[in-house]
Amino acid sequence: MTNTSVSEFQGCGAGSADQPEVRPAFLVVYLLLGIAFGAVLTRSEVLSWFRIQEMFRFQSFRMYGIIGSAVATAAVSLWLIKAAGLKSVSGERIAIPRKKLGSGIQYAAGGAIFGVGWALTGACPGPLFALIGNGVTVMIVAVASALAGTWVYGWARPRLPH
């Protein structure tokens, strides 16, 4: 593996390294949106280990309903944005960079590894932070461990199949 540009490897939070710097005033918007997202994660209970177990045991429609309707809402929104040719408030043409599948190994293997962690912690990355806010402060350790995991991936990356 050779070094790869940022835009190629960051699917989550995405290849935005080549984007213009965010103006400080906009950071307030992202903070408010984040607060709203943390509140939604809490009220929807998707940050609950119990709800994740319910999902992986196929014993409730709830999580599937949430994920399914979230994807549908996002898909319709994307279609509307494209159809209207909208620009962002910051003045850029809106576009989601598409990922290339390649061999697919990184998505299958990385996905499965994350899946094990998802079931063990009962949380994906967003909920890990929302849980700390919810008072499950031991998740600070889980976040530190997740950072270690990401770091080890970065270190091992040239030797891993993608």
Added chain:
Amino acid sequence: MGAWFFKEWPWYVAGPLIGLFVPALLIAGNKVFGISGNLSHLCAAIAPGNIAFFRYDWRRAGLWNLVFLAGVLIGGFLASHTGGAQAIALSADTRVALTKLGIHDFTGVAPHELFTWHALLTVRGFVSVVLGGFLVGFGTAYAAGCTSGHAISGLANFELPSLVAVLGFFAGGLAATYFILPLLIGRL
């Protein structure tokens, strides 16, 4: 505001609200909704070392997302301090299955048998938090995305890599649920 606001929201309210973060971030600043990139940004900010993966301008790429993430923590705090403390209305089947495994405390959002500082000193607590957290970090970096980036943004954009990743999430989650958790919670 009605009492519903302070209780658990039904799926048909919660799901569309979560989905709306995709257009909201795009319209605000052409940003793609995805949380796990923040773990890379934090590594790049704190300890990039000589690792090519972390040698990039994390402020330019991810400051907005780190601020969003700080908001997630604050939002979790605010929401949990404004709602009535109530147990999760878990399905009866799940309650039975988890009781068989050895989970008896169903108060709170995460079982106290696993997710307290005290439980961190037990094998099952340590594995759930420390190993679980490590795999979340490693796996999302390897797959270049998590539930938000792949399952929501990626699927909504009809991207095949995201579908492969989501199938991976479930394969891993099912394996952990049926093969690891019984050993972990039941025996240790």
